[in-house]
Amino acid sequence: MEPSGAPAGADWQSHRSAVFGAAYRILGSVTEAEDVTQEVWLRAAAADLSDVRDLRAWLVTVAARTSYSVLKSARVRRESYVGPWLPEPLLTVPDAAAQVLVDDSVGTAMLVVMETLTPAERVALVLHDVFDFPFTRIAEVLGSTPAAGRKLASRARARVAAVKERPRASRAETERLLRAFKAAADAGNMAELVELLHPEAVYVADGGGRVTAARRPVHGAETIALLAVRQIEIRRPDAFQIIEVNGQPALATYRGGELVWLDTVEIADGRITTLRRLANPEKFPHIGHI
Template sequence: MEPTSALADADWASHRPAVFGAAYRILGTVAEAEDVTQEVWLRAAAADLSEVRDLRAWLVTVAARTSYNVLKSARVRRESYVGPWLPEPLLTGPDVATQVLVDESVGTAMLVVMERLTPAERVALVLHDVFDFPFARIAEVLGGTPAASRKLASRARARIAQVKERPRASRAEMERVLGAFKAAAEAGDMAGLVALLDPGAVYVGDGGGRVAAARRPVLGAGPIALLAVRLVKIRRPDAIRIVEVNGYPALATYRAGHLLWLDTAEITDGRITELRRLANPEKLARIGHI
């Protein structure tokens, strides 16, 4: 829990979403983003801010610099990660206790693609495209020149262009398709699942070596439907609910109140084109149980 102070009471509450939002977009994990946010508060509480004209920019700059250092070391750990790596989900929506800045850049699909960027590209993209930082200030964070920072952001933008241009289903359509997928999975309806999946659909599972999960992507509607039915039979869930994570509907699957896995999906023309199943219990801990 963050200490209380004049800064916390007056300014911190309004700027905390931006600080956490910058850290989460750069790091892709809630736990590390919360650690960075705590460190930023401690630095701000101990600093003389009387000469700071833009407190939000100052706080986000500290968050970005700290996150950049954390990400460079985290990349080494992620290289030895067992199986595919998915970002730690972030509960969003009107009912969450702590509000965060939500836009397309915090979506799971975007965070997955951003994981392929270098740490410097990721910082440059987040600071410029999300927080509208000038490249001169980004250069201070990265220890380079404004021109170099501009190139980093441009390269990053080119890499994520495909995700940004992808047509996205409306919230109502996503909830309809996910609800139908839920019903078909619970009923063991192979034909129903296949009908909901695009023929070229891709399934990615993240168990992190902690629980059984596909170590490689599964391709095609038939194989994905078969895997979904088998997992339901093996794990025997007793509840599946639609929740909101990272700004979009997702499916949370439970057994005896314990969260087994979380499904996020990309949906086009009423069919699932990509299904991402997060089962690593370390990443699910903050979503909670029922």
């Protein structure tokens, strides 16, 4: 629960999504972003804001500075992470607890690429390209110069450009392919699975060392199809639903009401080119069960 005090409740609620959104884009974790949001509130409540002309910019600046510190320490933990790392999924339906402006910068594919950036590059890119911050303010957050901030943002932008240039499938096509993939895997229909996958498709699984999952990306339609069928046979899920995370449809698969994995996909020419399967239960609390 957020304490009473400055900024006033109405002002805080109008800017809370920006604070959370900045933290989530920088950190790729709902849990860490919520912690940062709470920290920003506490700092604002204890501060004299009478001379602050742009409260939103002040709050986002504090969020970015706090997230930068968290990210630098988190990098050490993530370097020892077991297997591929996928971002903690953000529910983006209208009634989700954490509201945030949804755009390409919160997409799963974008957050995966942003994880390869340095903490400073990530902060500079988010503040400039998403929140339109001048490089003078970005320099204050990073403890650098405006020229250095401009170079960091430019370098980061070049790294993420490939993701922005990829064609995006419609919501209807994404849902159709997710449902078709699930049905074919349940039926053990290898031929159908191979047809749904691009020949050079890539499968990435995040088990975090908590559950059994491929510790390296798996390549090729036939290999991925076989893996999908085997996982159904081993885990024996009994329910699924399409939900929206990070602004796109995702397939949530359950067993006994417990979420066992969450699939998101990239699509090109009517086929799945990338299948990302999040299975680390530590990243599920904000998704819930059925």
